[in-house]
Amino acid sequence: MGAYTALTPIVSKIFCSNSHAVLMVRRRPPTVNGGGFVVTDRDQRVVFSVDGCGIIGTSGQLIVRDGDGTAILFIHKKGGVVQALSINNWWKGYLMDYGEPSKLVFSLQDPKPVLCMNGDVRVTVEPKGRRRHWDYEVTGSFAQRACAVRSRAGHVVAQIGVKGMLAGKDFYHVVVQPGYDQAFVVGVIAILDNIHGESTRC
Numbered sequence: 001m002g003a004y005t006a007l008t009p010i011v012s013k014i015f016c017s018n019s020h021a022v023l024m025v026r027r028r029p030p031t032v033n034g035g036g037f038v039v040t041d042r043d044q045r046v047v048f049s050v051d052g053c054g055i056i057g058t059s060g061q062l063i064v065r066d067g068d069g070t071a072i073l074f075i076h077k078k079g080g081v082v083q084a085l086s087i088n089n090w091w092k093g094y095l096m097d098y099g100e101p102s103k104l105v106f107s108l109q110d111p112k113p114v115l116c117m118n119g120d121v122r123v124t125v126e127p128k129g130r131r132r133h134w135d136y137e138v139t140g141s142f143a144q145r146a147c148a149v150r151s152r153a154g155h156v157v158a159q160i161g162v163k164g165m166l167a168g169k170d171f172y173h174v175v176v177q178p179g180y181d182q183a184f185v186v187g188v189i190a191i192l193d194n195i196h197g198e199s200t201r202c
Contacts, residue, residue: 005018005179006179007179008179008180008181010105010106010183011095011181011184011187012072012181012183013181015181015182015183016179016180016181016182017178017179017182018179020175020177021041021175021176022041022042022173022174022175023039023040023041023048023174023176023186024039024040024041024044024171024172024173024174025037025038025039025171025172025173025174025189026039026040026171027169027198027199028199030199030202034051034052034054035053035054035055035199035200035201035202036049036050036054036055036199036200037049037050037190037199038050039174039186047066047067048066048067048182048186049064049065049069050062050064050065050186050189050193050200051063051200052190052193052194052200052202053201054200054202059201060077060079061074061076061077062076062190062191062194063075063096064183064186064187066183071099072095072096072183073094073095073096073183073187074093074095074096074101075091075092075093075094075187075190075191076091077089077091077194078090078091078092086112087111087112088109088110088112089109089112090107090108091108091110091191092104092106093106093107093108093184093187104126104127105184106123106126107126108121108122108124108188109122109123109134110191120137120139121137121192121195122134122137123135123136123137133152134152135152136149136151136152136157136188137150138150138188138192140160142192142196145160145161145169146160147159147192148160149185149188155177157176157180158174158175158176158177158180158185158188159174160172160173161175169198174189
């Protein structure tokens with residue numbers, strides 16, 4: 001019998017695998033399909049897709065869908081006076097229930113570049129209860145497609161990179177380690193894409 005793999009569901013355990021998953025991300029042309037991107041597996045089957053401003057029509061909002069096109073995650077960037085005075089931009093990820101955002105499952109903080117802070121993008125799984133620390137961070141450069149999502153303990157959760165002649169900013173791969181939630185990883189990538197003004201921005 002193979003070794004047991006502990007699952008770490010954030011969106012759902014159905015998006016966790018006992019083996020590592022190689023996902024391919026392809027950006028959609030904004031003039032054709034409203035932007036966003038599509039995620040396929042090794043067999044070129046669509047497993048996730050992300051809608052951004054070009055489809056939703058509102059900036060700072062993202063929707064992650066499963067392979068059947070069902071919305072599973074709603075993500076939005078916080079606004080308001082408090083947010084304007086904060087040193088970080090904050091993003092919130094909610095489960096979708098009957099087409100509407102319901103339970104908050106993670107928060108992501110992105111240091112504002114205008115403040116010239118060399119801070120890391122960090123993610124907290126919700127509800128955090130009495131925990132006051134973050135759970136995951138993004139290291140490396142998403143703009144160069146050379147970065148990783150790591151746990152607080154330093155374990156690699158997912159690695160983002162490029163390989164092959166056709167690889168680049170429009171087509172890259174993500175390797176998710178066994179047990180981790182692939183939908184959560186795609187949600188983080190969707191936010192990184194938006195932060196860097198790419199396919200999910202108008």
